[in-house]
Amino acid sequence: MAASEENSSLFPIFILTVMALPLVPYTVLKLCRAASRKRKSIHCQCSVCLHSGKYRKSIFKRILSVSTWSNLTLVLLWVIMAFLVYYIKHINREIQIFEPFSILGLETGASESEIKKAYRRLSIQYHPDKNPDPEAHTFFVEFISKAYQALTDPVSRENFEKYGHPDGRQGLQMGIALPEFLLNIDGASGGVLLLGIVGVCILLPLLLAVIYLSRSSKYTGNYVMHQTLYAYYHLMKPSLAPSKVVDVLINAAEFKEMPVRRSDGEPLQKLFVLVRSELNLDLKNIRQEQAKFWKQHPALVKTELLIQAQLTREAGTLPSVLQGDFRHVLELAPRLLEELMKMAIIPRSAQGHGWLRPAIGVVELSQSIIQAVPLSARKATGGSTEGIAPFLQLPHFSEAIIKKIARKKVRTFQEFQDMSPQERAELLTQAAGFSASEAQDVEVVLEMMPSITVEITCETEGEEGIQEGDIVTMHAWVTLKRGNGLIGALPHAPYFPFHRDENFWLLLADSTSNNVWMSQKVSFMDEAAAITAASKAIQETKEGSGASLKEVNAAVKEAVEKVRNGSRLVMGKFQAPAEGNYNLTSYCLCDSWIGCDKKTSLKLKVLKRSRAGTRGGPMAEEGPAVEDGAEEEEEEEEEGYDDYESEYSDDGEDEPDVKKNGAVANGVSNRKGSGSSSESSDTDEE
Numbered sequence: 194m195a196a197s198e199e200n201s202s203l204f205p206i207f208i209l210t211v212m213a214l215p216l217v218p219y220t221v222l223k224l225c226r227a228a229s230r231k232r233k234s235i236h237c238q239c240s241v242c243l244h245s246g247k248y249r250k251s252i253f254k255r256i257l258s259v260s261t262w263s264n265l266t267l268v269l270l271w272v273i274m275a276f277l278v279y280y281i282k283h284i285n286r287e288i289q290i291f292e293p294f295s296i297l298g299l300e301t302g303a304s305e306s307e308i309k310k311a312y313r314r315l316s317i318q319y320h321p322d323k324n325p326d327p328e329a330h331t332f333f334v335e336f337i338s339k340a341y342q343a344l345t346d347p348v349s350r351e352n353f354e355k356y357g358h359p360d361g362r363q364g365l366q367m368g369i370a371l372p373e374f375l376l377n378i379d380g381a382s383g384g385v386l387l388l389g390i391v392g393v394c395i396l397l398p399l400l401l402a403v404i405y406l407s408r409s410s411k412y413t414g415n416y417v418m419h420q421t422l423y424a425y426y427h428l429m430k431p432s433l434a435p436s437k438v439v440d441v442l443i444n445a446a447e448f449k450e451m452p453v454r455r456s457d458g459e460p461l462q463k464l465f466v467l468v469r470s471e472l473n474l475d476l477k478n479i480r481q482e483q484a485k486f487w488k489q490h491p492a493l494v495k496t497e498l499l500i501q502a503q504l505t506r507e508a509g510t511l512p513s514v515l516q517g518d519f520r521h522v523l524e525l526a527p528r529l530l531e532e533l534m535k536m537a538i539i540p541r542s543a544q545g546h547g548w549l550r551p552a553i554g555v556v557e558l559s560q561s562i563i564q565a566v567p568l569s570a571r572k573a574t575g576g577s578t579e580g581i582a583p584f585l586q587l588p589h590f591s592e593a594i595i596k597k598i599a600r601k602k603v604r605t606f607q608e609f610q611d612m613s614p615q616e617r618a619e620l621l622t623q624a625a626g627f628s629a630s631e632a633q634d635v636e637v638v639l640e641m642m643p644s645i646t647v648e649i650t651c652e653t654e655g656e657e658g659i660q661e662g663d664i665v666t667m668h669a670w671v672t673l674k675r676g677n678g679l680i681g682a683l684p685h686a687p688y689f690p691f692h693r694d695e696n697f698w699l700l701l702a703d704s705t706s707n708n709v710w711m712s713q714k715v716s717f718m719d720e721a722a723a724i725t726a727a728s729k730a731i732q733e734t735k736e737g738s739g740a741s742l743k744e745v746n747a748a749v750k751e752a753v754e755k756v757r758n759g760s761r762l763v764m765g766k767f768q769a770p771a772e773g774n775y776n777l778t779s780y781c782l783c784d785s786w787i788g789c790d791k792k793t794s795l796k797l798k799v800l801k802r803s804r805a806g807t808r809g810g811p812m813a814e815e816g817p818a819v820e821d822g823a824e825e826e827e828e829e830e831e832e833g834y835d836d837y838e839s840e841y842s843d844d845g846e847d848e849p850d851v852k853k854n855g856a857v858a859n860g861v862s863n864r865k866g867s868g869s870s871s872e873s874s875d876t877d878e879e
Contacts, residue, residue: 209277216270223267237641237685239634241588245687293340293353305345312341417532420446425536431707435554436473436568438533442558443496445529451518453491460512461498467510468501471567496522504567506688523562524691530559530784531714534698538712544770546708549700549780556698559784565688566787579606583788586685588634594625606788610639638685640676643695645781645791647671653769655738660800661772666734669699669763670755671781673717680759681718684785694718695785699763701795704778711765715781720756727752727762772801 236242294301297311317323319333343349412418421444428441465472465486474482487494499515499522502508511519534555538547561568564586571582583606584595601624603609609617614636621627621635648670653663673680684695694716701711717723731752735745752762774796781791 205277205281209274209281212270212274212277216267216274220267220271235679235681236683237638237687239588239637239685239687240630241634241687242685247687247690247692293343296336296340297344303344308341308344312337413532415528415532417528418446421529422532422536425533426539429533429536429548429551431541431548431550433537433548433551433554435557435571438551438554438558439497439500439568442526442529442533443493443500445525447525447529448496448522449490449492451492451495451521453495454514456514457495457518460515461495464498464502464507464511464515467507468498468505471501471505471569472497500526500562501567503565503688504561506565508688520690523689526562527559527693527784530555530562538700538709542708544708545767546703546710547712549702549704549707549709552698552700552709552712553780553782556782556784556790560787563684563686563689563693563785564787565686571787579788584609586787587638588685588687589627589631590635597625600624637677641679641682641685642675642786643783643789644674645671645697645783645789646674647699647779647781647791647793649701649779649793649795651795651797654734658800659769659798660802661769662802663769664766665769667701667711667763667765667767669701669779670760671697671699671715671763672755672758672760674759681716681720686785693785695783698780698782698784700780700782701765701767702778702780703775705776710767710777713763713765715761715763717759717761723756723761724753727756730762730764769799772799774798 294303297308297315299307299311303311315337316333319329319337321330321333324330324333343353410419413422424444424446425441428444433441472486474486495518499511499519502511502519503523508519534552537552537555540547557571558568560566561571561582564582566582566585570585571580574580581592581595584590585592598609598620601620603612603620612620617635617639618629618632621632622629627635650668651659651665652668653659654666656663659665675682682695684693686693697715697717699711699713699715700709702709728749731748732745735748740748756762775798777795777797779791779793779795781793783789
């Protein structure tokens, strides 16, 4: 019984130890992260963003930002640990070790007569005949009588004095730290214990497994339904126009599960009238087109109208009954667009190439949703290949303002950016009628916009030149600069109700054949992860080429410095195609900003496989001749470039610049400046 009580008292200590092992290091890690978190604000500071309420830190929002489920769980676990510490300290006082001399109130080594006197004195006080208290009876039987017997019996006393126990030397005792009520299994408690074991050890794991399997069978790792990916894969077409990407996006299974209520009918009818011009309806057969539109699945109709409400900035006119659905659609949109992008660039051909045209369309739709700019605004007008879309993402801008500044010979967004801050302020205050604070808001957003530089090399590791069938390694350094000095930042998006990190897609593509050879997502938010990835990649590359330890360390140090200065390393491999000259283009597309994309031309020369295995000789002999031929071939192939860039773009005026400065032989390109996916980057350099 005593052993059972002793083991039972160890159960709280066991629980405390199990909780403390993961809880203490996790808490220290969380506190260190909170202490090292940058205090610099990375969101837009213009008045429009501040008044949108998305970044406003009220007391309630500050409490909510701290009162996350993880933090509340952490506090609750520490409260439980504090209670266990108090409980353990309390029960340790109650548990007494069997000390016969102490129980009888004697000093160690007392004589037998002193022991008998003490026993008589305590018997008068605690004997059941003298004291009817049940606790006194228990104390007399369990402690006083046992102590007297242990000290009056010569053998027991000798064992106690010699081994510390009346029964002599004790062997090793094993116990289990479980509560006492679990050890005394009898009657009802045995049934309760059995049910508890079955519930905790069998039913609970089985329930969790069923929930996990049912969810994993329905969703992917990115929390997108498998049915959605299946639909996207089959609806994606190689010639999908950007204006048709919306029709593919709304076919997500998540949107089809959205409820359509009877009360939604009238608000959706009013919204249809407001956004009808953006629905690509044939005006010649408008009645038939409208009837066809409303015959679609009700959830698809509702989703498309809500997306158009975001693009046309009509969300403020939505009734409260649609506001929840509107936020739900926008919350899902970035995740679904990312999966749609993967469906566009997934290998479809035997060479493992994806499709360029739909990929650009997906990115353009993402930009328009984040900035709340209609797709029709991207159509080339007034001498601008980008349309008025880049202007509309600036605060306080509208089509009327754009027309006013166009009268001052500022028709393109690049011309507007190239002006000095004083010239822009004068233009906005005099021509557009902006106040000084509104002009300052425009400057804040322009300083927030990223400027991209891409440096690309394509080579076969350990060999000179690229021969057909080689595994070609692409190294690309993507560098981001902002006027305000930030690297990782949140985009200016006052009309998008959720926090949104800006991401970039780097595509190496052949615009003539509509093939994407390489693709990778690039983020500038996590500097530590970028340093680790770049260091590991550079180290493996240098060690593979036989560089010395000193050279490897120097290259890694240089790569780390580049990452800290706003660069990200993108690496990938692809198999060299058949012999020939290929005019490739690298696209660095931003999914949040309009007009910040980067396009760089790249020439890739693939040589015929040498029978003798000598790779350097033919390249040196044939290089100049092939280079001249490549220049002529590029002039013919560049004519088809715009067909796969954007249905709203027209780059005919910029083609000569690409031919002059855009291409570099042997798969190397080093270009600086920022441009748009619908405008050649060479124009920026000039």
